[in-house]
Amino acid sequence: MKIGNTHTVGEIAAFLGCTVVGNPDQLVTGINEIHRVEPGDLVFVDHPKYYDKALNSAATTILIDAEVQCPEGKSLIVSQSPFDDYNRLTKKFHPYRPQMTMTGENCIIADSAHLSPNCFIGQDVEIGENVIIHPGAYIGDGTIIEENVIIGPNVVIGHYAFYYKRKPTGYDRMHSCGYVHIEKNVEIGALCTIDAGVSAITRIGEGTKIDNHVHIGHDTVIGKDCLLAAGVGLAGCVNVGERVTLWGQVGCASDITIGDQAIVLAQSGIAKSLEGGKTYFGSPCTEVKQAYREMAALRRLPGMLDQMK
C-alpha cells in the first residue's frame, strides 16, 4: 500500500509510541508485507530468524522488536509488538469502511461496462470498457478491472486475505490493505474467489482464463494467457508465469514460483517451485515421467511381494 510522500519515520514512530534508530526525517511512502516490499516501504519483522531477510529487503523502514544494527540508509522503528503495530498502521491508513449501498463511492465505471443486477461494487473500484460483471458478483474495495474482462456469477473478488498470527489468546488477523488488479481480456468463471493483497496487489495477467470454483490467494501474481481449470486452489504469494496450465483441482502452497508454460495435471499438489516448460503430476507433484514411472512400478509391487513369499 502506498501512503504518499508526507509521512516520516519519526511521525509514524510517534503515532505508534515507538523509538527510532536511524534517520527520523526519512520518508515512509508505503507499507508492505515482506513478500512484496519496495524501496520507501515500511516492513515488519518479529522473529530473529527473519531479521536479516527484513533488514536486507528492499524496504527502507523496518518495524522490529529488537534494537539491532541499522543498515546504511535505512531506519528502524523498535516496537514491542511489530505485528500489532503494523496492523494499527494499516488500519489507520486503510480503515475498514462498512458500505450500505450496492455500489460504493468514488468508482470509475466505463459506460460500455455491463453491471448485471445484484452485483456488489465496493469503493474506489475501476471498471474498464466492455467489462461484463454477472449477477451476484462481489467486487471489493480498490479493485481494478481492465477492458473486456468477464466476471462470472457469484464470484468474490477482493475479500480480505486469510493471513493470521497465532497468539496465546487465539488467532489475530493481519488487516488487508491491498487489492486485486485484473488485466484486460481475463475471463473468470462462476463462484471463484480472488483475495485482496495483504498490503500489495493480487494480479491476474492479461488474457488468462479461469474456470469455476477457483481460489486465488492474497498477493498471488498470475502471468499472461494462463489457463486454470475448475477447483484449482492457489495459496497466497504464488508467482505463476505466462501460458501456465493448471488442470482441475490442482492445489499450490504459498510462496511458490511456477515457470512459464508449465503444465500441472489434475489433482496435483504443488509443494515447491516448478521449472517452466515441463509437465507435472502427483501430490506432491514431480515431473510427469517420474510420476508415471513410480505409478507403473507400484502397480507391479503387490505381485512381486506375493512371489517373494
Next chain:
Amino acid sequence: MKIGNTHTVGEIAAFLGCTVVGNPDQLVTGINEIHRVEPGDLVFVDHPKYYDKALNSAATTILIDAEVQCPEGKSLIVSQSPFDDYNRLTKKFHPYRPQMTMTGENCIIADSAHLSPNCFIGQDVEIGENVIIHPGAYIGDGTIIEENVIIGPNVVIGHYAFYYKRKPTGYDRMHSCGYVHIEKNVEIGALCTIDAGVSAITRIGEGTKIDNHVHIGHDTVIGKDCLLAAGVGLAGCVNVGERVTLWGQVGCASDITIGDQAIVLAQSGIAKSLEGGKTYFGSPCTEVKQAYREMAALRRLPGMLDQMK
C-alpha cells in the same frame, strides 16, 4: 431438535398411527438422529444391525421397525417405516417455511452488527454484537452467530443437510430440523458452506478461522481456535478438537474424530479418526513420517526394478 415438555410417547405414536411398547405417558422432549441423541430424545432405527446402538443410546424413545425387548426406563414406538415416520415428525415440529423477504421473522440482531446489502437472513436468527455479514451471504433459519463473527461474501450458512435414504423409488431426503451455531470471534471466508444439523447443531468453536470454499457438513462440531484453509471439505458428524489445522483441499469422511492440535497437510484425505498432537499426510492420510518414508521408498522403486531385470 427440542420440542418442549408437553408431548408424550402415546401422543406421538397416535399421530404416526404406531403402537407403543413401554410407558405411553413418558415425555418426548426432543428428536435427534443417532449421532447426537440426548436423554429425552426420540431416535429412529430401521436396520437390525443398528438396533443395539439405538436401544443403548442416550435416547429415551426409540422409533423402530420391530417389536424388540424394551430397555428399562425407555419406550419403543413400533413403525413399519421408521425413516418416513421420523421425517413426518420433524416436518410436523419444524416445517419448511418459504420466505418472501430478505430478512425473516423473529430475528434478534444486535445494533452494532453490520448486515451488508444483499444478505438473506432466515427466520429465528440471532446475530451478536459487532458481527459483520458480507454481501450475498445466506443465513438459514435458526442460525446463532455470536459476537465479533465475520461471514464472507456469498457464504451459505444453515442450508439443509445432504442426508438421503436409498429406496427402490430413489433417494429420499431426511428433513433437516437442526441449525448452525457459530461461536464468538469466528471468521469465515468467501463462498463457504456450513450445513444445518439434521436434528442437532453444527457448531464452529470460538476463534476458529476458515478460508474460502470450505464445506462443513451437518452436525459437525469444530473446537476452538482451529484453522481451515481453502477448499477443505468435512462431511457430516465430524468432531474436530481444539487448535486443529487443516491445510488446503483436505477432505474428511463422516463420523471421524480429530484430536486437539492435529495438523493435516494439504490435499490429505481423512478416512479414520486421528490422534491429536500429530501431523498427517496422504490420501488416505497417515502420520507424516510414515507418509514421507513411503514416498521416499516409492521414489527408489523404479530404479530398483530396472536393476533387478
Next chain:
Amino acid sequence: MKIGNTHTVGEIAAFLGCTVVGNPDQLVTGINEIHRVEPGDLVFVDHPKYYDKALNSAATTILIDAEVQCPEGKSLIVSQSPFDDYNRLTKKFHPYRPQMTMTGENCIIADSAHLSPNCFIGQDVEIGENVIIHPGAYIGDGTIIEENVIIGPNVVIGHYAFYYKRKPTGYDRMHSCGYVHIEKNVEIGALCTIDAGVSAITRIGEGTKIDNHVHIGHDTVIGKDCLLAAGVGLAGCVNVGERVTLWGQVGCASDITIGDQAIVLAQSGIAKSLEGGKTYFGSPCTEVKQAYREMAALRRLPGMLDQMK
C-alpha cells in the same frame, strides 16, 4: 442448438463468405460441437487429425478448413478459420443478451414454484411445479427445470462453458449456445455450478442428488438417481450412468463414461472410462481392490528396503 428448418448450406456459406462442396440447398437444422452432433447439424473441424471423425459423425454439414472429399449426402462449407466462423454462426443465432432485470423475458414459471428473493432468472427459462429456488441462485438463459427440483442458495446454473481455443494471440472462447436441463426430483446443494452446453445440453437425470460445491462441466449428462458428494468436479462432455455414486472431492476428466452403479471413493481422479457396478479409488483411480493392494504393498516397502541394506 436447433435453428429451425429454413436455413440452407448455401445461405450459411454466403453469410460466412465461404464456399460450398456438395448440395447448397441442403438444410442446416442445428449447430453442434463434435461430441453431441445429430443429423441435420453443422459441425466444425480445423485439424486433419479430426477430419475423419467429423466427416463420419452424425453431422450433415461440415465446416472445415480444407476441400476434402465430401461424403455422400453431406455438404462441406470450406473456411479458412472454422473455429471463428463457427463462433460467428452461434453468435448470430444465439447472441449474448445482457439483462437488466432480475427475471428475464419469455419465462414459464409454475405458480407453485417458490422463487426466493434475490434469485436471478435468465431469459427463456422454464420452471416446473413445486420447484424451490433458494436465495442468490443464478439460472441462466434457456434453463429447463422440471417439477420438484430444489436449487440451493447461490448456485449458478447455465453459465457459459469453459471451452477455449489457443491462438497465437491468446485464448479465444467458444461461444456457448447450449443450456441446462434438470429433470424432476433433482436436488442441488449450495454453491454448485452446472455449466451450459456449448451447443447441446447439460443434463441432470431424474432423482439425482448433489451436495455443495459441486462443479458439472458443459454438455455433461448425468443419469437417474446418482449421488454426488461435496466438492465433486466433472469436466465437460462426461457421461455418467444411473445410480452412480461419486464421493467427496472426486474429479473427472472430460469425455469420460462412467457405467451404471459405479462407486468412486473420495478424492479419486477419473482419468479414463469406468465400467459400471464396481468400486474405484485413487488418483488416477483403479478398482478399489487393486488400489488397496498397492497401498498395502507400499506400506511394507520402506521396511523391506531397510532390510535389504
